[in-house]
Amino acid sequence: MTGSRLLGSGSALPSRVVTNAELAAQIDTSDEWIVERTGIRQRYIAGDGETTASLAIAAARAALDDAGLAASDIDLIVLATATPDNTFPATATKVQHALGCNGCIAFDVAAVCSGFLYALTTADSLLKTGMGTRALVIGAETFSRILDWEDRTTCVLFGDGAGAVILEAPSQDGAAGADLPGVLASRLHADGANHDLLYVDGGPSTTQTVGHLRMKGREVFRHAVVNLANVLNEVIEDAGISADDIDWIVPHQANARILDATAKKLGIAPEKVVVTVDQHANTSAASVPLAYDVARRDGRIKAGDLVMFEAMGGGFTWGASLVRI
Numbered sequence: 001m002t003g004s005r006l007l008g009s010g011s012a013l014p015s016r017v018v019t020n021a022e023l024a025a026q027i028d029t030s031d032e033w034i035v036e037r038t039g040i041r042q043r044y045i046a047g048d049g050e051t052t053a054s055l056a057i058a059a060a061r062a063a064l065d066d067a068g069l070a071a072s073d074i075d076l077i078v079l080a081t082a083t084p085d086n087t088f089p090a091t092a093t094k095v096q097h098a099l100g101c102n103g104c105i106a107f108d109v110a111a112v113c114s115g116f117l118y119a120l121t122t123a124d125s126l127l128k129t130g131m132g133t134r135a136l137v138i139g140a141e142t143f144s145r146i147l148d149w150e151d152r153t154t155c156v157l158f159g160d161g162a163g164a165v166i167l168e169a170p171s172q173d174g175a176a177g178a179d180l181p182g183v184l185a186s187r188l189h190a191d192g193a194n195h196d197l198l199y200v201d202g203g204p205s206t207t208q209t210v211g212h213l214r215m216k217g218r219e220v221f222r223h224a225v226v227n228l229a230n231v232l233n234e235v236i237e238d239a240g241i242s243a244d245d246i247d248w249i250v251p252h253q254a255n256a257r258i259l260d261a262t263a264k265k266l267g268i269a270p271e272k273v274v275v276t277v278d279q280h281a282n283t284s285a286a287s288v289p290l291a292y293d294v295a296r297r298d299g300r301i302k303a304g305d306l307v308m309f310e311a312m313g314g315g316f317t318w319g320a321s322l323v324r325i
Contacts, residue, residue, distance in 0.1 A: 003183030004124045004135070004167040006323060007069070010062025011163040011293040012055045013280070014046040020156070029152045039256025043159030043281035046142045053085045053094040055162035056140035059289075060095055063136065063164040071101040074166075075132025078123045079108050080115025080139045080285035082314075083146060087204050095138065105132065112198075113252050113313025114188075115139055115285030116163070120309070120321055121186045127169040138164040139285035146200055148212040157255070158213070159281035163289025178239060178306075181324045185238035187231050188319035194223065198314035224258050227318045228310055229265040235308065235320045243268055246322075248301055252311030253277035253287040262310075274300065284313065301325060 019042045020031035034040055046055070056079055064071065079092035092106040105126075111118040116139035123135040140162035147155045170182055178184055197219045202211015228251070236243060243266050251259055253276050263273050276291040283290055288309050295301045305325045312318035 002170050002180045004127045004170055005182045006325060007134070007166040007168050008063045008067025009163070009165045009289065009293040009296055010059045010064070010066055011161065011290045012058035012062065013044040013161045014050045014055070016045050016047050017042055018045050023156055027150065027152045027155070029156055034156050037257070038157060039275075039278050040156065040281045041278045044161055045144045046160040050142070050160070051085050052081050052083050052140045052142045052162075053091050053098070055142070055160065056091065056095050056138045056164070057098045059140065059162035059164040060099060060136055060138055063166050067166045069134070069166065071099040073134050074099070074101045074136050075104050076123060076126060076135040077101070077104060077106040078119040078135060078137050080111065080119040081108060081141055082110060082112045082115065082284055083142045084108060091140070111285070111313060111317040112315060113254065113282070113284045113287065114311045114315070114317040114319050115313065116288045117186070117309060117311050117319035117321055118188060118317065120165070120167070120183070121188055121319065123167050124183045124186070127167060133169050135167045136164060137167060137289070138162060139287070139289045141284040141286045143213070143282070143284055146210060146213050153217060154213055154215050157282050159283050161280055161283040161286045161290050163286050163293050165289055165292070178241060178324065184322045184324055185235045186319065186321040187234045187238065188317070189227070189231060190315050190317045192315060194316045197223070198316070221255070221258060223316060224254065224312045225261045225265060227312055227316070228262045231318055231320045232262075232266055232308065232310055235322050239322050241306070245306055246272065246308050247305040248272055248274055248295065249308045249310065250274045250288055250292045250295065252313070253280060253291055254282045287311070
């Protein structure tokens, strides 16, 4: 059976844009230093009244409009975030209430930058079991709220935003094949042994504080290139295709150097990689659906295209999904 079909997408960004030059006026860095090492030129930072939930709600509404659906058509909401509005309840329940689709299943997934891949795969699996007909899958973050703004090695890398897609349950007639629209193959992984390479130094059960993001960038870079190349090859093999068959790769927008290195390792042309990290920076779980929505709306990604989503984040967690649009 082919997996769930993507019916529509949407995204949302805070109103405030922060350029590298603005950061350079506050901390010991420069536009040249940031661009050379990351490819980032600006990011969006949430202001007063802008939260993970408000961004998620805006992205969800845009996705519903894109798909021509009403909130009552949604049976399941899976929201990926590492920066929820509250410890509990799930931010997904705020989205559910704001949209007016009360009564549907709604919960959060925490897998940091890989969160959208985990949420997409979870929603696809639940729809296949008959738990619903349509799902709203969201990645939303306000990472600016957990950054140490005196640590120039991390605070320049991240931004805030949200992206959403709508999935529809696959046909129950048993039809399958790489030419049919839908999620064709997915793989997810995790390795808690690398916890100290990328984590937040706080939490309700340990410090009773939110904490700040901490990262050993060089080691994360090395693991990311290897892990992402491996999981992409796994999905390619599972789907029975070749790398040349892929029309677009929509990767987690962590660092332009990681995107370049991963594409080179797989032998995939750089022009097939959707890049938005220069404009949005690293928006964690929001980065994949945000980049996908941008590339769909500007006409690059079209119906029938074979698209690979991939991401790696703290934990470590990583994964990939191959989708026929």
